[in-house]
Amino acid sequence: MSDADVIIVGAGPTGLMLAGELCLAGVRPLVLERHPQIRDIPKASGLGGQILELLRYRGLLAWFSSASDDPHPPLRVPFGGVHVDLTELVESPLHAMAIPQSRLERLLDERACELGAEIRRGHEVTGVSQDGATVTVDVRGPAVPYQVSTGYLVGCDGPRSRVRDLTGIPFPGTTYPEVNRLGVVTVPDSVTRLDNGDLEVPGLGTIRTGFTRTERGLFGFGGANGGTMSVFTIEDEPVEYDDDEPMTLPEFRASVRRVLGGDLPLGEARRLSRWQFQDRQAERYRDGRVLLAGDAAHLLPATGAALNLGMLDAVNLAWKLAAEIQSWAPPGLLGTYHDERQYAGARALLQTRAQVALRRGHDPAADALRQVFQELLVDEPARRRIGALIAGADLRYPGGNSHPLIGTFAPDLTLQTDRGETSVAGLLDRARPVFLDLAGRTDLRDIAGDWADRVEIRTAKTDDRPADALLIRPDAHVAWVAAVSEPADTAAPALREALTHWFGAPLEPGG
Template sequence: MQEMTTDVIVVGAGPVGAMLAGELGRAGVRPLVLERRARPGTAQKASGLGGRILDVLRYRGLLDRLTAISADASPKPIFPFGGVYLDFTGLDELPLHAMAIPQAEVEELLAENAVDLGAQFRRGHEVVAVAQDDDAVVADVEGPDGPYRVRARYLVGCDGGRSRIRELAGIGFPGSTYPEVNRLAVVAVHESVTVLDDGGIVAPGVGRVEPGFTHTGTGVFALGRVSSEDRVMFFQTTENDDTEYDNDEPLSMVELGDSVRRVLGGEVALGAPTRLSRYQFQDRQAENYRVGRVFLAGDAAHLLPATGAAMNLGMTDSVNLAWKLAADIHGWAPADLLDTYHLERHFVGGRALLQTRAQAALRQGQDPAAQALRAVFGELLADEPALRRMGALVAGTDLRYPMPGTSSLTGTFAPDLILDTDQGTTTVAELMHAARPVFLDLADRADLREIVEKWIPVDIRSAGTVDRPADAILIRPDGHIAWAAAIDESSETATAELSAALTRWFGVQS
């Protein structure tokens, strides 16, 4: 059997696999992306990006490219949350940002970026077997021209909720499937339907339907206005149904219309759709994100029982993993660096499951107790601190990786400071475009710079900034702070903690 070699095999060419391939290429690693589908999928799945991933994309210089093709780069800041809404319109500073852009367009841009950075994509190539030893992982692949074998240092399964890689690796995926089916459409309503100023509608045979969530005896109907300038609406039905659908099969207008009729008790005349999708919720998390040289990311590692989080979570899995694989391949990773991928991302996946499980609890149930729960939760969201806290939870911006260190900044995402340097003004985001570790000296601490100079992988930058949060910060390639020195912290304490952090994340000194 023909055999080829590469650095990393990425199985799955969706947003998670494409993001991983680009991150690896940026770090000087050769990834091979294998996708069983012969061409990109046409089923409309995720409809946008939101939360922390937007900051990550900006730190990689990709956000402007996505903004240029987005249908709406700054949608109205009102987000569904389990049968109620998080409404941030009254806040000066938003805790949750979003961008309307179809998943297919995200996939295409990320794949183009990855190819530009040296990744190779092969579509119509299915991994059918995986074996590994202490030195390599080997994948047997069925391609259009017959079987072949690929040998690599590592393999990452980004192949979705029904992951073949997870199965081949023997990784448990405990959890449950919710007995409900969701059908979603962005569609123009017929002229016989009256669109009200508040976003509701009046349809013959149905009557008035309020904007937001309408709970009936047969399910839930969600309604929202996409634009105030036309008759395009957001429709979604949720019905209890034990049937297991293939979500790659496109939703038809007939199926949508039948569902609307069952939930509302009448027909709503609809025009041409711009989006149709069907999905079922699962609540699952892989027991391990790593077995030897095989890793999982995205839906292969976790499935969430609510919309709006899965693609964002999976792409940040990729950013966390890529630099660690690259460090090991380039020879400067500490012995346990790859183990931190499971430790950190399993923790983050648990946080995502926490808030999406809460959404599932809020949206389910039509009895008075369930209605009271949603009403009380809605009243709590009238308080700004509670609203901001929920926004940060959904966005993932409240995340702090558990790391050793005395600073409250350690483990958090590095703020995008405006930096004054000898070469002019720059920002933290611009420094992170290269996806390298950065030591940022904000207080001319020669004692600290002298320590860092012994670690070749780390870029040293000195700068001034207004209201500096620390004397110095050490930023990992994924944008998270590995260490920070408090303002005017003593040299003895700062140098000891800095040396420990450098050793923990970037190996022994040169």
């Protein structure tokens, strides 16, 4: 007998999100994390993209917002050395929330534990082996080494994934030579902020607001108010840094000196972080009973998308793993995790690789490319398109071409029910699939009733309904649609096929 239904390796945002989602689906996960406690080393500084919509559909967004430094920051998004200004859009396709990763992990840890997950910190995985029924994991614990077994193992253990390496899953791609450094520092008296926002620095003269390119790299600063400013450098170095080694203020000062060619006085450091960009994607997200998610499965060569992508990996995977463990999964269901999330990863790599092309050029042709791109972003459709691409809001899983909603994130319709007003988001807080009848289609409700042990059946009305009925998966993606006034002879067999494809065989008569 297994010691846990699922073992998750890594208690970062992806692993903790997966643990919580598995608990909602009735599965008992064990999380193994090599670090003894949540670390305060600065990493990601916020959430952005479609994961915020998913958190809202789970009823968690208000809780996360209450812990945020800024739940609604201005949406001027850096994109490969230019800025995409979404502030004037009436409805932006991209939303963001400022929250340090350490605080985010504490919230996700609290949620997972409250739902019943077991999290062991200071427990490092040293070996993985599997057969047709079980995965055995060797663990170095705080006291003694031990073994633990499980039906499935998920590696959420980051860029240097031990699980990925032990399983032998190739991780091809590129490590870029550029090293990014960010410091939030107090402003010394010797630095003067001019009325136009520029800085006047003894020995360096005037440093313009925004980005300054030199032969040695890129310098940028912002937010020089309230006693602090954010300072940023990029320079190419033939060194690969260890993420566990924190950056020091002397290292940061030396980088600024190299890029600017002189000393910029920096005060006390409130935050220091360093990162390098990699462009990598695992050749497969699954090897037998071992799966990968988050940075263990993909690395993006730009900021602002990795957390969104990894946490959504977890949401996609959790209900499919639960179906396998609870023995109702149809054939091939778990395989759709690789198909869908590798596709989503490729979409994220598309826009982040485009950012590489924009930011790494240092000749007149590259300057012209950035200028033309910035001019295109004056047009609202272009801004909206790029914003949706960054957010992942334009994602449509392949394989559903019969209706434009199939494969997309379910629209949050306002619903009138016999219990009062609710919304699509309000139906998905328990992470269960939903059959939603919007047109009084008893013929279709009767069919869905054969899956009532797995699928919630709800009836509602909505203004300007987009369809007669929707079948929505636990990850909030639309699995099937009955078009407005679609006849029963086409809608009914398609519904049976979709229910069987995603949720297995129907109940036996009298079951």
